Amino acid sequence: MLKIWGHRAAPNVAKVLWTCGELGLEYELVPTGGPNGGLDALAYRRLNPNGLIPTLDDDGFILWESHAIMRYLARRERAENLYPAETRPVARVDQWLDWQAAHVAEAVRDLVRLTIKATGPVLAEQLAHAEAQADALFGIIDQVLRTSPYIAGADFTLADIPIGVAVRRWTTLPVTRAPLPALDSWADDVLSRPGAAALSA
Ligand SMILES: N[C@@H](CCC(=O)N[C@@H](CS)C(=O)NCC(=O)O)C(=O)O
Incomplete structure (x- = not known):
């Protein structure tokens, strides 16, 4: 299952969660950032050197930057209605x-x-x-x-x-x-x- 580090109140995380909702993708949300902290943890910095959320893990493929994640997920699902091919x-x-x-x-x-x-x-x-x-x-x-x-x-x-x-x-x-x-x-x-x-x- 997709793993997403972040929290719902963070706008850049919300974009990714909404995209998952449109694509019908399930995910595990790993509470990170905001009141959860964890952004400076070495293990998190290894995933995302910016110390920001969101970060995605798709079966070992790590990706950060909310819009890059949105595009990746839409392409992965071949959702040309959301992200056209033309x-x-x-x-x-x-x-x-x-x-x-x-x-x-x-x-x-x-x-x-x-x-x-x-x-x-x-x-x-x-x-x-x-x-x-x-x-x-x-x-x-x-x-x-x-x-x-x-x-x-x-x-x-x-x-x-x-x-x-x-x-x-x-x-x-x-x-x-x-x-x-x-x-x-x-x-x-x-x-x-x-x-x-x-x-x-
Ligand atoms: N350009 C980055 C910006 C990421 C960003 O600024 N994330 C904010 C949340 S919206 C963050 O990590 N804030 C620290 C925190 O919430 O603790 C993206 O689009 O993913």
């Missing part, structure tokens, strides 16, 4: 996966650092700047979703997963958010998929 459709999915990791993840992380994980006083301008950054990024997705049912086109794909996880996180933070109706209704749709149940299990 050059252009897969490029579109990759575009959104990379964009989420490069921009959205950081914007949400900034908001977390300035709110629920703030270690000292936060300037109102700092928070307003971070809120505006997130509004602008999620606004890009809202625009797409006004004319497209899913992030990468007509069908649900891997591209919807990291952005779904990020929206879920963003909407639970004590921040001011721009109203983005197309994004909200897409999020209601994708987060109610059976595959996403792993996020709140």
